[in-house]
């Protein structure tokens with residue numbers, strides 16, 4: 371099994387309904403995003419998946435979030451608020467969709483969203 375990791379970041383604002391907590395106020399983060407892709411087979415070039423393909427697809431997904439007020443996006447709802455957990459899941463599911471279009475056996479196995487240097491939430495693809 372092989373695993374690739376790509377790291378990127380974006381800045382955005384959100385507001386979470388955690389009564390009496392600081393997060394209830396509108397605030398922003400510089401999220402650091404780690405995307406892991408996994409697979410067993412390497413192609414003829416000896417790679418699981420071209421890093422360029424992951425990076426380009428990730429850039430397209432991140433552009434939907436970067437410098438936005440996340441609560442106002444259609445991607446999130448009252449039931450699925452823009453927490454770091456839901457951001458990680460959104461990126462993971464979108465990346466998985468995009469990777470399915472590429473000729474690769476690699477799947478997205480995990481996405482971690484760091485909202486600060488010492489706090490992160492991960493979405494783990496139980497199917498990977």
Ligand SMILES: [Zn+2]
Nearest residue numbers: 384393397399
């Ligand atoms: Zn926050």
